[in-house]
Amino acid sequence: MSGLVSIEVHQEPSYRVHVGVGALGAAAAFVGSRNAAIVTDARVRALHVGRLGLAAPVVEVPRGEDAKDFATLERVLDAFAHHGLDRSSVVVALGGGAIGDLAGLAASLYMRGIAFVQCPTTLLAQVDASVGGKTAVNLRAGKNLAGAFHPPSAVFADAGVLATLDPDDFLSGLGEVVKSALLDGEEFTAWLEGHAQALLRRDADAVAHVVERCVRLKARLVERDPREHGERKVLNLGHTFAHAIEQATGFGRVPHGVAVGVGVALALRAGENVVLAQRVERLLASLGLVPTLSELRRRIPSGLDGRSLVAAMRLDKKGASGRPRFVVLDAPGAVRWDVELSDERVQRTLA
Amino acid sequence: MSGLVSIEVHQEPSYRVHVGVGALGAAAAFVGSRNAAIVTDARVRALHVGRLGLAAPVVEVPRGEDAKDFATLERVLDAFAHHGLDRSSVVVALGGGAIGDLAGLAASLYMRGIAFVQCPTTLLAQVDASVGGKTAVNLRAGKNLAGAFHPPSAVFADAGVLATLDPDDFLSGLGEVVKSALLDGEEFTAWLEGHAQALLRRDADAVAHVVERCVRLKARLVERDPREHGERKVLNLGHTFAHAIEQATGFGRVPHGVAVGVGVALALRAGENVVLAQRVERLLASLGLVPTLSELRRRIPSGLDGRSLVAAMRLDKKGASGRPRFVVLDAPGAVRWDVELSDERVQRTLA
Numbered sequence: 001m002s003g004l005v006s007i008e009v010h011q012e013p014s015y016r017v018h019v020g021v022g023a024l025g026a027a028a029a030f031v032g033s034r035n036a037a038i039v040t041d042a043r044v045r046a047l048h049v050g051r052l053g054l055a056a057p058v059v060e061v062p063r064g065e066d067a068k069d070f071a072t073l074e075r076v077l078d079a080f081a082h083h084g085l086d087r088s089s090v091v092v093a094l095g096g097g098a099i100g101d102l103a104g105l106a107a108s109l110y111m112r113g114i115a116f117v118q119c120p121t122t123l124l125a126q127v128d129a130s131v132g133g134k135t136a137v138n139l140r141a142g143k144n145l146a147g148a149f150h151p152p153s154a155v156f157a158d159a160g161v162l163a164t165l166d167p168d169d170f171l172s173g174l175g176e177v178v179k180s181a182l183l184d185g186e187e188f189t190a191w192l193e194g195h196a197q198a199l200l201r202r203d204a205d206a207v208a209h210v211v212e213r214c215v216r217l218k219a220r221l222v223e224r225d226p227r228e229h230g231e232r233k234v235l236n237l238g239h240t241f242a243h244a245i246e247q248a249t250g251f252g253r254v255p256h257g258v259a260v261g262v263g264v265a266l267a268l269r270a271g272e273n274v275v276l277a278q279r280v281e282r283l284l285a286s287l288g289l290v291p292t293l294s295e296l297r298r299r300i301p302s303g304l305d306g307r308s309l310v311a312a313m314r315l316d317k318k319g320a321s322g323r324p325r326f327v328v329l330d331a332p333g334a335v336r337w338d339v340e341l342s343d344e345r346v347q348r349t350l351a
Numbered sequence: 352m353s354g355l356v357s358i359e360v361h362q363e364p365s366y367r368v369h370v371g372v373g374a375l376g377a378a379a380a381f382v383g384s385r386n387a388a389i390v391t392d393a394r395v396r397a398l399h400v401g402r403l404g405l406a407a408p409v410v411e412v413p414r415g416e417d418a419k420d421f422a423t424l425e426r427v428l429d430a431f432a433h434h435g436l437d438r439s440s441v442v443v444a445l446g447g448g449a450i451g452d453l454a455g456l457a458a459s460l461y462m463r464g465i466a467f468v469q470c471p472t473t474l475l476a477q478v479d480a481s482v483g484g485k486t487a488v489n490l491r492a493g494k495n496l497a498g499a500f501h502p503p504s505a506v507f508a509d510a511g512v513l514a515t516l517d518p519d520d521f522l523s524g525l526g527e528v529v530k531s532a533l534l535d536g537e538e539f540t541a542w543l544e545g546h547a548q549a550l551l552r553r554d555a556d557a558v559a560h561v562v563e564r565c566v567r568l569k570a571r572l573v574e575r576d577p578r579e580h581g582e583r584k585v586l587n588l589g590h591t592f593a594h595a596i597e598q599a600t601g602f603g604r605v606p607h608g609v610a611v612g613v614g615v616a617l618a619l620r621a622g623e624n625v626v627l628a629q630r631v632e633r634l635l636a637s638l639g640l641v642p643t644l645s646e647l648r649r650r651i652p653s654g655l656d657g658r659s660l661v662a663a664m665r666l667d668k669k670g671a672s673g674r675p676r677f678v679v680l681d682a683p684g685a686v687r688w689d690v691e692l693s694d695e696r697v698q699r700t701l702a
Contacts, residue, residue, distance in 0.1 A: 070421050070422075070424070070425040071421075073421070074421040074490070074497075077490055077496065077497050078490055078491055078492065081490055081491070081492030081493065081496060082492065108499070109497040109498060109499065110496065110497060111496060111498075112485070112487070112498045112499055112500055113499070113500070134463070136463070139425070139428055139429055139432055140429055140432070141429065141432030141433065142432065145428070145432060145461065145462060146425075146428050146460040146461060147460060147462075147463045148459070148460065148463055148464070148499060149463055149464070
């Protein structure tokens, strides 16, 4: 196992992502003497809060997507005020992507913006959600519909915490890894195909390699397009389909990364790239993920009919004028975004 | 009465403030063919929504500060989704400062930020709140503690709507006008002293002059310091005291601009500028405002004791490390900010 790797993300302002076993131990030095509050859930608190070595009050929120509502957001902000946080204080988000999204938005809003650090404790959050500054809560009408761009001041992605991750949560992260590898190019995609077994047994070197490569990819994209006006949208590969799946089944039923995995395969099918779609479906299956919509329907019998999925897709926020836009892959590393697909082709893909 | 005056505010991105009778009529052309939603309250809707000439759904919120809570914020965002707003849509804030604060924050959060235009219908909002991009809702712990910097895409300050303003609301606006004149300098301050009667009878030319000058001052300050790291803080002259007064009496009891008027006089007294304090107290009285804390206590007998005010002040968000900071005026136009005053001097001022 290698030591910590630091990857600089050139957003405004710039920040570093520290990747490797023991990274959480570096967070306390970063916070220093500033007032802080730790936002986390009961389970992560019990497992990992000690690794921070930080004498700061803890604000507990529900686990997973349940944390991302307005009532919880207000409660977290009230807690910041109760604990005397001011403009020089730091919010520490310790948990999965949902906690990062919620705590980051709370930090963005509190006194119109205070600093926060991401301490992602899931593979999903380490490879994707903790970098880039997107924060959000959910509205009744859809996921992440209310949020802000608020880059973290630092990210501490500790591979040591992934050992305790639920098998389902680990799998979910692999869905985003597949997406990242396809965006990155042939070499990372082939590496993934060759290391599926190592990843499934959570080999520390393999996992650290994956986190580092995904963070480097995301950092490149976020730097070039911090506000997601263009190129950064490629990170949404598979997400138009994934969000429709999550929306149609009720958030939390299908883990986000699992939905993204199927979504990537569906995006390739919708783009009529059948050979690459089949290759990705094999990769998804070898990683224990759900490769196809028909397989997902076998596991979750209700809500996934074509009509429900199309209806859910119409609400997706990526459309510039009511029509959903898609990310399409011609080959690993060769990506187009803002592609409009005909209703007929989308409906055929979801049939 | 002169025609429309347009003042450019060089924020990122830049926008124009259109001042004068009939300004609301220009909003529809600005929105153009984009989807829009109008956020307003029932009273303003009945009086003024027709002036917009805009065929857009209306989202009604409670009047005044009651609109600035999380439940209303979520309801407004849900309504945006219900009406199919997307990233290219425009939110139209039609109302006083509270509606601008709420609707601006909702626009800032919806899909991580869509455009909004300010259509301020109170003197207070026209001279101050609608320019500069500060948006917020209140927390239990204090006013404007949760918010964002989200500049409007345009402001339409229609002097024609001020005729229907409640006398109390008009007075409240004059409190911020006094503050602006003192920040601007001797000439505007003396002009105000000479035109108190014209303003009190809402002479159209006098009111338009005041709105234009206040907007020009604010535009200058906001351009030089959009994020309020430094010089923009001078706009908080009187506000540390004013927020403590509002907090201690319960928001809405003392109108904001009235609290600001007393707050300016108190800030001058705390800065031991007795001659200027007395001059400002005379100006406040000539405009029908409350000039002193003792006069305010006569009108509102409970909550304004020195101890309650000092306690409320400790929660104010302007402090960098728990201590409130003050804006101090040496003469009209000669301002210092981030001044720490001794507890003893603050307590003496509030005794």
